[in-house]
Amino acid sequence: AQTVTQSQPEMSVQEAETVTLSCTYDTSENNYYLFWYKQPPSRQMILVIRQEAYKQQNATENRFSVNFQKAAKSFSLKISDSQLGDTAMYFCAFMKPLSTGTASKLTFGTGTRLQVTL
Amino acid sequence: KAGVTQTPRYLIKTRGQQVTLSCSPISGHRSVSWYQQTPGQGLQFLFEYFSETQRNKGNFPGRFSGRQFSNSRSEMNVSTLELGDSALYLCASRKQGTVSNTEAFFGQGTRLTVV
Numbered sequence: 673a674q675t676v677t678q679s680q681p682e683m684s685v686q687e688a689e690t691v692t693l694s695c696t697y698d699t700s701e702n703n704y705y706l707f708w709y710k711q712p713p714s715r716q717m718i719l720v721i722r723q724e725a726y727k728q729q730n731a732t733e734n735r736f737s738v739n740f741q742k743a744a745k746s747f748s749l750k751i752s753d754s755q756l757g758d759t760a761m762y763f764c765a766f767m768k769p770l771s772t773g774t775a776s777k778l779t780f781g782t783g784t785r786l787q788v789t790l
Numbered sequence: 791k792a793g794v795t796q797t798p799r800y801l802i803k804t805r806g807q808q809v810t811l812s813c814s815p816i817s818g819h820r821s822v823s824w825y826q827q828t829p830g831q832g833l834q835f836l837f838e839y840f841s842e843t844q845r846n847k848g849n850f851p852g853r854f855s856g857r858q859f860s861n862s863r864s865e866m867n868v869s870t871l872e873l874g875d876s877a878l879y880l881c882a883s884r885k886q887g888t889v890s891n892t893e894a895f896f897g898q899g900t901r902l903t904v905v
Contacts, residue, residue: 770845777835
């Protein structure tokens with residue numbers, strides 16, 4: 673079974689600064705997908721960024737980027753130019769496609785609560 | 791385009807009762823998954839439905855069940871409620887469930903409280 677570990681329960685960053693959230697995972701699979709989801713107080717999970725394991729290039733979405741280290745099974749999220757609206761719980765998630773090649777369930781870490789301050 | 795809609799948003803039930811939660815996926819999405827979120831256990835996968843068939847199931851007791859209708863709307867049912875079933879239940883939809891459509895869109899959840 674796959675496991676996802678987020679070792680930082682809470683983090684704080686000042687507005688406009690950069691923060692990095694850590695995530696490690698354990699799997700014996702070679703083909704899988706990794707995600708960062710954001711859950712603001714509204715409770716709705718929002719996809720922040722996605723990484724395919726077979727791609728060596730780190731994914732980037734505007735102010736959000738990842739550092740994907742496949743051998744180390746590490747998948748950290750960097751938020752640049754932090755904004756007040758980035759305040760939320762951030763979950764790292766793993767997905768192994770089914771043998772049929774279809775998308776499957778997400779395995780989540782325990783989350784990191786990020787507070788962006790003035 | 792409407793997002794994933796979950797009803798009701800809040801629910802209070804008594805131990806031993808049963809409850810049905812509803813999820814309407816984004817129009818055109820055929821895959822619906824359910825997750826339970828609690829402070830102690832975090833986010834755990836319950837089950838996934840695709841084209842009215844359960845395709846995957848998490849490690850939950852048989853009191854938890856679900857179904858999907860021909861219009862892709864899904865319901866989950868919990869029978870003989872226990873205090874530990876108090877949680878936020880999240881529904882997520884995907885367009886087709888193929889690996890090329892990996893993004894899961896989540897609803898705002900149903901907060902179930904068992905007293």
